[in-house]
Each structure stands twice: as structure tokens, then as C-alpha cells.
Amino acid sequence: MTTVRPVVATRLSVSSPARRASRLWASVALSLVAVTFVVPLAWIVLAAFDATATYETRLPDTWTIDNFRAVLTPQTTFIPIMNSVGLASLTASLTVLASLLAAYPLSRYRSRFHKGFMYGVLFGTCLPITAIMVPVYSVFVFLGLLDSFFGTVLFLTASSLPMAIFMTKNFMDAVPVALEEAAWIDGASAMKALGTVVVPLMRPGIAVVFVFVFLQAWGNFFVPFVLLFSPEKQPAATSIYTFFGQFGSIAYGQLAAFSMLYSLPVIVLYVLASRLIGGSFALAGSVKG
Amino acid sequence: MTHAPSAGSPSRQRRRTRGSSALRALVRGGPLVPAAILLAVFLIVPIMWAFIGSFTNATLTGVTATQPEWVGTANYERLFADPDFSLSLWLTLVFTLASAVIGQNVLGFAIAYLMTRASRRIAAIVGGVVVLAWVLPEIVAAFIAYAFFSREGTLNQLLGLVGLTGDNWLFIAPMATVILANIWRGTAFSMLIYRAALSEVPPDLMEAAEIDGANGWQRLVRVTLPVLRGTIATNLMLVTLQTLSVFTLIYVMTAGGPGNASATLPVFAYQEAFRFGSIAYGTAIATVMLVIGAVFSLGYIAVLRRAEADR
Numbered sequence: 001m002t003t004v005r006p007v008v009a010t011r012l013s014v015s016s017p018a019r020r021a022s023r024l025w026a027s028v029a030l031s032l033v034a035v036t037f038v039v040p041l042a043w044i045v046l047a048a049f050d051a052t053a054t055y056e057t058r059l060p061d062t063w064t065i066d067n068f069r070a071v072l073t074p075q076t077t078f079i080p081i082m083n084s085v086g087l088a089s090l091t092a093s094l095t096v097l098a099s100l101l102a103a104y105p106l107s108r109y110r111s112r113f114h115k116g117f118m119y120g121v122l123f124g125t126c127l128p129i130t131a132i133m134v135p136v137y138s139v140f141v142f143l144g145l146l147d148s149f150f151g152t153v154l155f156l157t158a159s160s161l162p163m164a165i166f167m168t169k170n171f172m173d174a175v176p177v178a179l180e181e182a183a184w185i186d187g188a189s190a191m192k193a194l195g196t197v198v199v200p201l202m203r204p205g206i207a208v209v210f211v212f213v214f215l216q217a218w219g220n221f222f223v224p225f226v227l228l229f230s231p232e233k234q235p236a237a238t239s240i241y242t243f244f245g246q247f248g249s250i251a252y253g254q255l256a257a258f259s260m261l262y263s264l265p266v267i268v269l270y271v272l273a274s275r276l277i278g279g280s281f282a283l284a285g286s287v288k289g
Numbered sequence: 290m291t292h293a294p295s296a297g298s299p300s301r302q303r304r305r306t307r308g309s310s311a312l313r314a315l316v317r318g319g320p321l322v323p324a325a326i327l328l329a330v331f332l333i334v335p336i337m338w339a340f341i342g343s344f345t346n347a348t349l350t351g352v353t354a355t356q357p358e359w360v361g362t363a364n365y366e367r368l369f370a371d372p373d374f375s376l377s378l379w380l381t382l383v384f385t386l387a388s389a390v391i392g393q394n395v396l397g398f399a400i401a402y403l404m405t406r407a408s409r410r411i412a413a414i415v416g417g418v419v420v421l422a423w424v425l426p427e428i429v430a431a432f433i434a435y436a437f438f439s440r441e442g443t444l445n446q447l448l449g450l451v452g453l454t455g456d457n458w459l460f461i462a463p464m465a466t467v468i469l470a471n472i473w474r475g476t477a478f479s480m481l482i483y484r485a486a487l488s489e490v491p492p493d494l495m496e497a498a499e500i501d502g503a504n505g506w507q508r509l510v511r512v513t514l515p516v517l518r519g520t521i522a523t524n525l526m527l528v529t530l531q532t533l534s535v536f537t538l539i540y541v542m543t544a545g546g547p548g549n550a551s552a553t554l555p556v557f558a559y560q561e562a563f564r565f566g567s568i569a570y571g572t573a574i575a576t577v578m579l580v581i582g583a584v585f586s587l588g589y590i591a592v593l594r595r596a597e598a599d600r
Contacts, residue, residue: 022505026407033400034415037422037473039447040437044429047436055441102324109317117321119590124332126526126586128534130555131578134562134571135339136331138347141354158331161324191320219426221537226563237428241541252436259429270424 044256053253067257076254077261079232080239084262087149087224087235088217091156095164095213096206098157103168104194108177118169124162133226140227147229156223160213167212171205172198204276211273215266236262336579343573349566357569364573373549374574377557381533384468384553389532392472394525397479402509405487416480423477431541434470435459438542463543463551470538475531479524486520487513519596526589533582554578 039057047053048067050060071077106114136155137146145151175198183193199206221237228234234242240258343364347357368374400419404412422430437443438458445455458466490513498508514521536555539545545552545560552560554574562571 023406023408026403027411030400030403030407030411030415033396033403034411034418037415037418039443040433040473041418041421043436043443044433055436055439055443056446057443058446098324098327101320104320105317106321111318113318122590122593123583123586124328126530126582126589127332127336128530128555128578128582130534130536131558131575131582132332132335132339133536134558134568134575135335135342137562138342138568138572139331139335139338154327155331158327161328165324190317194320215424219428221426221428226559237426240428240432255432259432263425263429266424266426267421270420 044259047252047256048260050253053256055252067251067253068261070251071254071258071261076239076243077236077258080234080236081262083149083233083239084218084235084237087153087156088214090150090153091160091217092210092214094153094157095160096168096210098161099164099168099209100194100199100206102161102165103172104190104198106165107169107172108180108190118166121162121165125166127162129159130222133222137226146227147233149228149233152224152227155227156217156220159223160216164209164213167209168205171202171209174205175201207276208273211269211276215269218266339572339576339579342569343576345569347568347572349563349568354568360569364569367570368573368577373552373557376549377552377554377574378577380464380551381553383464384471384535384539385529385532388468388471389475389528390525392468393475393479393528393532394521396472397476397481397524398483398521400476400480401483401487402513404484416484419480420477422474425474427474427537428541430474431470431538434466434473434538435542438466438470459543460547463547467539467542467551470542471532471535474538475528478531479528482520482524482527483517486517490516519592522592523589523596526585526592530582530585530589533578533585554581 043055043057046057046060049063049065050058051062051064051066053060053067106118140146140148140151140155143151145154179201180193180197183197184190188196218235219237221241224235224238225241228238231239231242236258240255240262243255243258342357344359344361345357346353346360346363348354400415404416407415425433440455440457442458444458448455494512494516495508498512503511534555535553536559539551539553539556540559543551545556549557555578558571558574558578561574562568
């Protein structure tokens with residue numbers, strides 16, 4: 001370009017009135033969005049502490065923790081929550097283990113097969129899992145796995161594997177190969193190098209994958225809803241649904257209290273994972289295109 | 290981070306003779322086996338089962354539950370003549386377009402874009418609130434939405450403040466309620482994607498446009514959006530796929546009703562298979578969903594490959 005623009009003269013300073021006005025408008029608009037998003041959430045918090053809760057959002061006349069006391073029984077809370085813990089942590093552990101193993105050759109050796117495998121995995125991340133629940137039910141009948149807790153864990157593991165392999169491979173790609181070469185020279189096998197060199201270096205990544213899978217399994221309703229029948233095997237997601245439906249007049253306050261107990265671990269884990277990755281983009285960031 | 294198999298990953302390939310390299314590929318691929326078995330048994334087999342089972346008369350109970358017979362294309366003939374199926378297909382399209390392509394995508398972008406201009410503290414609060422609706426377990430989110438739209442719910446309370454009396458929205462406008470609920474629940478995903486992408490738009494590009502006298506709107510339309518083309522395509526594909534498979538939200542809020550007025554494909558397939566006991570018919574619907582999902586997935590992969598090639 002031949003003409004020299006008067007850059008300095010026209011550049012707006014940060015505190016120019018126009019900039020400040022647009023900043024104000026943006027803040028006002030965002031505050032409105034925040035209010036809209038928060039209003040539906042307010043009900044569940046207020047109702048949980050209200051002795052006579054309904055579907056209305058209102059400040060309780062008398063604040064009480066009776067709703068929590070009422071649901072904190074083995075039948076309503078402890079067994080379903082323990083089932084959820086079992087389901088989610090088993091699923092997450094198996095998924096992380098299988099993904100770590102699978103990611104190693106995918107990340108370290110290049111071959112046409114691996115590339116095809118990765119495209120298959122990518123395809124798998126996109127598949128609508130709800131679409132296959134009816135055939136999965138048939139397959140579970142055939143395998144005799146219906147109402148099997150471990151069978152449900154295996155299905156949840158398989159359905160979270162594509163995304164988990166993807167994330168794990170991305171995290172592993174970031175670990176330099178040079179470090180393993182040193183281990184190889186010392187006579188370590190590939191598996192030993194994976195265990196002693198690679199895994200310790202990608203601990204935060206592994207934690208993120210674990211939390212990601214754990215949260216999905218914890219929150220999943222449809223899979224246990226279709227595959228598990230026995231009341232004593234139900235995780236919180238499905239037991240809460242029965243709880244919601246079985247009372248003629250719904251105990252709104254108790255429903256809200258139980259929902260809060262069931263949601264709390266999710267929020268804590270999400271915050272932890274965000275910290276781990278260093279930013280609020282956390283989970284979406286690691287799967288984005 | 291890329292979402293496609295990276296070509297540039299460190300590779301330790303050395304050329305040797307063919308036979309030994311095939312053997313070595315086998316040994317090296319060994320760790321893939323556990324994942325491959327799980328994927329084969331629990332994902333690939335059900336998918337194949339969907340195709341085969343949709344040509345039988347399998348039911349939930351009775352003789353044909355254990356010994357289904359081959360009925361050829363009977364399920365598909367029934368499917369394409371079934372007005373409930375056409376309705377379901379239409380509702381799925383409406384639900385996906387309104388709640389994902391328009392709702393989540395546009396609102397997510399708007400929030401992310403405003404965040405870059407608003408005060409940092411407000412941006413953080415809004416981000417937290419929007420994400421909260423997203424990280425809640427889906428059944429809890431569904432209960433909350435149910436409570437919000439029910440006759441005694443918060444929406445009617447708010448309408449009451451301005452002197453209006455509302456109805457049971459879940460009954461008189463089921464599609465509108467599930468669409469709004471899905472926007473509320475799912476916008477965070479698009480917001481996070483766009484926030485990450487916006488933070489990578491080179492600031493000098495913006496400054497240059499500003500110096501050239503472009504106003505805010507022009508900068509958005511002429512600079513930001515074209516730069517984010519790839520992200521927009523990726524996000525659209527992902528939210529579409531996620532929304533196609535929404536079950537719990539709709540099932541808890543309206544159970545697909547009243548009648549079939551909000552039965553999108555996942556709910557419709559569930560009802561046919563487990564409430565009316567026709568596993569085979571539900572499986573045929575599942576197959577249709579799989580085909581739709583596969584088309585979108587392939588489109589998504591194609592977009593990613595092109596992005597990879599451009600890089």
C-alpha cells in the first residue's frame with residue numbers, strides 16, 4: 001500500500017464514549033440473558049427448602065431442611081446415589097483404561113489402519129446413541145445382559161469410548177516422543193513406556209477424560225431406563241423419575257431436594273475439571289473442531 | 290486441538306521387509322483390542338442388529354419376542370404409510386431447526402460475542418449461569434423445565450405479574466415448550482465453542498477494520514463471521530447431531546404428547562418399541578434415525594477434512 005494512513009490519530013482509545021456505550025449495552029443484554037437462564041433454576045433451590053412447595057417460584061414461608069431429611073433415607077437417596085457412583089466411576093475407569101491403551105498405537109504409529117480407525121471413532125462420536133437403544137435392548141436380551149448392572153456399565157463404556165479415545169489421543173499427541181525413546185533405549189517395552197513415561201505426563205488430560213465420562217454416565221437417564229429394571233439397581237437418574245411419578249400428589253419439595261443432592265457432585269466436578277484445564281472452555285474446548 | 294486424525298503425529302515408522310512389517314503392525318495394534326471389542330459388541334452389533342431386526346416381526350413379549358420371523362420390508366411399508374411417522378419426522382425437523390440451528394447456535398454466538406465486549410465480571414457470571422443449565426443432569430433439567438411451564442409454574446406466575454392468565458403450556462404448546470427448554474439447556478455448548486473461537490480471531494484484523502471506519506455491525510458481518518466460517522459449520526453439525534438424539538427432555542416434559550404432538554423420532558421409537566411392544570417397528574424407526582445421523586456425521590467429517598486440508 002502506498003498511502004500512509006493517519007493511524008494514531010483515528011485509533012479510538014479504550015475509554016472513548018462510543019466504546020463505553022457499547023460496553024454498557026453488551027452488559028445490559030448479557031444481564032438479561034443471565035436472568036432468563038437463572039429464573040427456571042431458582043424454583044428448584046427455593047422449593048427444596050420450602051415445607052409447602054408447589055411448582056410456583058416463591059420464597060418459602062418457613063425455611064426448612066425437612067425435605068432433605070425426608071429424602072435422606074437408604075431407599076430414596078443412599079442406594080440410588082451409591083448405584084450412580086458405581087455406574088459412573090466403573091464406566092469412567094474402564095473407558096479411561098481402554099482409551100489409554102487404544103490411543104497409544106493411534107498416537108505413536110502411523111498406519112492406514114489407524115487412520116481408518118480414527119475416522120471410525122470420529123463417526124462414532126457423532127452417532128445418536130438414543131437411536132440405537134431399541135436394538136441395544138434386543139442385543140441385551142440375546143446376550144442375557146438385561147437388568148445387569150455390569151452389562152449397563154459395559155454399554156455406557158462403549159458409547160463413551162469414541163469421544164474418550166479422541167480426547168485421549170489428542171492429549172497423548174502433546175507428549176513428546178523423545179522421552180519414550182529414552183525409555184526404549186533402556187529396554188522398556190511399549191507398554192512399560194506408556195505406563196511409566198506417557199501416563200504420568202498426561203495426568204491432567206486423563207483426569208479431564210475421566211470427569212467427562214463420569215459426568216455423562218452420572219447424568220444419563222435413557223440407558224439405565226431401558227436396560228435396568230430391579231429397583232435396587234437403579235441409579236439416581238432413574239430412581240428420581242419413579243419418585244416423581246409414583247406419588248399421586250407429588251412431593252415437590254422432596255423432589256427438589258433430591259434433585260439438588262443429585263446435581264451437586266456434577267457441579268463440583270465440572271468446576272474442578274475447568275480449573276484443571278485452566279479456563280472455562282474446559283470440556284467443550286477439548287472436543288471442539 | 291484438532292478433531293480429525295492428525296497427519297502430523299509423531300511417527301516412528303522405519304522401512305523394513307513386508308512380512309515383518311505386517312507382523313509388527315499386528316503387535317503394535319494390540320492395545321487397540323479392548324476398545325475394539327467393546328465398540329464391536331456394544332455399538333457395531335446393535336447397529337447391524339437395527340438393520341436386520343427391522344426386517345422381522347420381533348415383539349417385546351410373546352412368542353415373537355424369542356423367535357421373530359422374517360417379514361421383509363413390511364415394517365418399512367407400514368412406516369412410510371404411517372401418518373404418525375411423517376408427523377414425527379416433521380417434528381424432529383422443527384425441533385432441530387428451531388432449538389439447535391436457530392436457538393442454541395444463534396443465541397450461543399450472541400452471548401459469546403457480547404462477552405467479548407461486556408465487562409469481564411458480567412461475562413463471567415453469565416458464562417457460569419448458562420453453563421449451569423448445561424451441566425445439570427438431563428433429568429433434573431427436564432424437571433425444572435416441566436415445573437417452569439406447568440399450569441402453576443413460574444412462567445404463568447410471571448405472566449400474572451403483567452395481568453395475563455396462562456394455561457398449561459405443556460399441553461397447549463408442547464413443541465414450543467420443549468424447544469425453549471432445549472435452548473435453555475443446550476446453548477452453553479455453542480457459547481463455549483464460539484467463545485474459544487472468538488478469542489482466536491486475530492485482534493489486528495479487528496483493528497484494521499476499525500481504522501477503515503467499519504462500525505460494529507460491519508465488523509461482525511464482514512470480518513468476524515467470515516473468519517469463523519469453519520467453527521460455525523462445525524458447531525452447526527455438532528448441535529444438530531446432539532439435538533437429533535434428545536430423548537429425556539421431551540419424554541419427561543410431555544412424553545411425546547398430547548397424542549403424538551411432540552413425539553420426535555427418539556420418543557416415537559421408544560413408544561412404539563416399549564409401550565406398544567413392537568420391537569421390530571421401533572427398530573425400523575431406529576434405522577431411519579441412524580441413516581439420518583450417519584448422513585450428518587459424514588457431512589461433519591467432510592467439513593473437518595476440508596478444514597484440515599486448508600490448514
